[in-house]
Amino acid sequence: MGVSISGAPQERIKGCLGYDRRMGSENAVSSAASTEAPVRAYHHGDLRETLMEAALASIAAHGTEKLSLRALAREAGVSPTAPYRHFSSKESLLAAIAEAGYVRLFERFESVVAAAQGDLESRLLAIGMAYLEFALEHPARYELMFGSVLADFSGYASLQEAGQRCYRVLYQVLEDGLEHADGSDLTATRLGGVVWAAVHGVASLMLYHRALHPTDDAGFVGASLWQMQSDPARALRTLFAGMR
The missing domain is CATH 1.10.357.10 (Tetracycline Repressor, domain 2)
Incomplete structure (x- = not known):
């Protein structure tokens, strides 16, 4: 008995095992971040999604403790207060992700x-x-x-x-x-x-x-x-x- 999930799931699962992850700080090498959509340049009306994508990349590289809305704003090229129009806090950003x-x-x-x-x-x-x-x-x-x-x-x-x-x-x-x-x-x-x-x-x-x-x-x-x-x-x- 078996179930066919498109694209040979078992092979895909094996291919996903080549990343590193340290649970103490939730760190991972950049290959983990590459599985998420790449960070796009900011366009009007797009900031919420851009911040979420940038946050995921930052978490994969540095863990959640080093994540900050100010740093994400700087990366997106917007004012330090702009992220707060979409997220009241870092936790609310993480909840949205x-x-x-x-x-x-x-x-x-x-x-x-x-x-x-x-x-x-x-x-x-x-x-x-x-x-x-x-x-x-x-x-x-x-x-x-x-x-x-x-x-x-x-x-x-x-x-x-x-x-x-x-x-x-x-x-x-x-x-x-x-x-x-x-x-x-x-x-x-x-x-x-x-x-x-x-x-x-x-x-x-x-x-x-x-x-x-x-x-x-x-x-x-x-x-x-x-x-x-x-x-x-x-x-x-x-x-x-x-x-x-």
């Missing part, structure tokens, strides 16, 4: 679920692979979405809603699939968080141990991480099969 990430992730989920053929496991695999691709292609944005920098979304209603929309795609897939499962006492509510946590765990392990080989870390953990890196689709299928 995270929200845009959830919108992109939602669109990916919708696309792969619509294209997936087959049973519940096939559709879950499509969502899981889309999630892994997103995390590895956009590590700086992913960290804002799921890391500790924006630990509290309560002050950003649209960000909360964007995140919930992503989860609702998974919930609906589970609800539809379990409805036709014979003799299953599982519910979408009970299983949804478990599935999300499992996929998120695989993504995190692949991000933090991108070059791990079984011989680098003897035993079960090293072998397991190598399996995830070399064949993420198989790893996800194994996880999902064990939940049923």
